[in-house]
Amino acid sequence: MLRKAMGFMVSNPLSGVVGVLAVIVVVASLLSENFLNSYNLVIIARSLAFIGIITIAQSMLMILGELDLSLGAIGGFCGVIGGILMVKLGLNPWLAFALCLAIGALFGLVNGLLVTLLRLPSLVLTIGMAGVYGGLNLVITKGVAITGIPADIGFLGSGKWLGLPVPFWIMLLFLVVGCFLTLKTPFGRYMYAVGSNLPAAKMLGIRTDRVRVGVFAFAGFLAALAGMLMVARLGSAQPSIGDSWVLAPIAAAVIGGVPTTGGIGTPLGAIFGAAIIGVIENIIVLLGVSPYWQSMVSGAIVVIAISLDSISRRYFKRD
């Protein structure tokens, strides 16, 4: 029975991360009576929604063997552009929302074109582009938030549907889209081929640059979506939106089985990784851990979670 369960764990790449998440949830619910209350579950879902959308984007890039460290900056900048369109220019909020998603896709496209045409490492290029988008954000706003966002779009950030936050449902929708794209379409198979072995993928006739640029553009679109949902949530376009969306999505994707080297993993696994980080951050605050210890405790638990998953896989494979 145990061997059967372990065999399932080894054969199913998601089982490890789901198991770790389950253990953390059980421990968290034992440690804090507030963990499983409905309000807390809603805030975990909402928190997961924003970081989850960026995680989906980053995990798809990581399947290609790429990274985009400017996704947070794109999200923040698109949020500010949305604020200007809605508040200063009086544009219809829904039209402004759609325009910002297109602008986000355009920024992602620019990143992809620069990576592919100039043959630059995406890690280095997107660090620079994060500075460009973040800098433009500060130039336009002078660091001051744009307030007076129309209430029409507030529902997208603060509303609930079937008891769960609307951003969470939107994240789930794009998780399905991301998983379908990567796992069920020829485009997805090309992504894995590019991530596994770029020269071999080229020799097979795959238009590798098109695949890479396409995923960068989709990632930019998702970053803009997260930024605009956050604007709707806060009721203001804060220049600081996206500042914390840089490292956590990469860590989430790695925990969820998407290595930075590319070629394997799924957006679904990455979301489970994001959920692990989200639950840990939640329980740390519920337990009243000192803010000076929080980063260390959170980081250590993430390292332990990855290690346990990796060790158990190696052990049972060998056995």
Next chain:
Amino acid sequence: MNRVGKGISLVVGVLASAVLMPVAVAQEGPGLEKADSYRFVVVPKVVHPWFDKVNQGAQQAAAAIEAQTGSDVEIQYSAPQSANVAEQNEIIERAIATRPDGLIVDLLDPSGNRTVLNEAQEQGIPVTLFDSINPEGMSLTTIGSDFCEQAEMAANRLIELLDGQGKVAIMMGVPTAPNHAERARCAQAVFDSHDGIEVVATGVDNDDINTAQQQASAIMQANPDLDGWVASDAAGPVGIGQAIKEADKVGKVQMVGLDDLNQMLVLIKDGVADSSSASRPTMQGYWAVMAMWQQATGAITPSHIDTGNVMITPDNVDEFME
């Protein structure tokens, strides 16, 4: 009992009720509710030594309430790791989930924090603000000092030191933080009102000492004839002081600092800074807890408690050293 006796009894009963009734009402009135324990959550803008002083004040107030009433008072200090509104909102939401008796918050941005403050109120959790202003349409009790007055005190002191003539620079903190922006704006207004004073540069340090040092060094390189500095955040003057020392300009470039971090006080003692216009974070933490406790007892608290500003100079700096 005859009819007269019944009448007397009735009158006595009514009179007794009239006398006793105010006592009964008073026991349920403002400030008379009592609990065996209270738990208040303090959420500052970010992990920062200035807010550690707020926490110290909060702990002092908790100890005072415990000593005076016998009730247990727990202060849970929960700070965001970075000055990011979304992150602060998540911390506040997680705090709400623990059902505290009150939330004490320093808002990073009133408009951006408004939704979660509404959530707290919907959940029946009282909120008190410190070092910040009310979001539009809300009327929570606020504790703090007048940011503009604090900046004006510093700017006027620097003008006095320069005899009304010279080139000065302003170090901004986090541009999105309303109190930092207000201080910078008020200092600029004071300088603009003096013909002999020219503001030649404005730096942005994002409330970070290293950034402040780099910015101050660059600004002093670009403006070798700079005469003086003021700052808009607590980290700024500490970085400026280090830059002044590194550039060997102690005594040549004047600085009037801000707030009372220990590093700032050492700069005054060492003669690197002339003085510092300080708010009182310990007092803000103390009175924030007191206000929160009063609300928990059913009392109505004032709309604002002014903890005031003080000018720390070499003459009184020892009073502030820990």
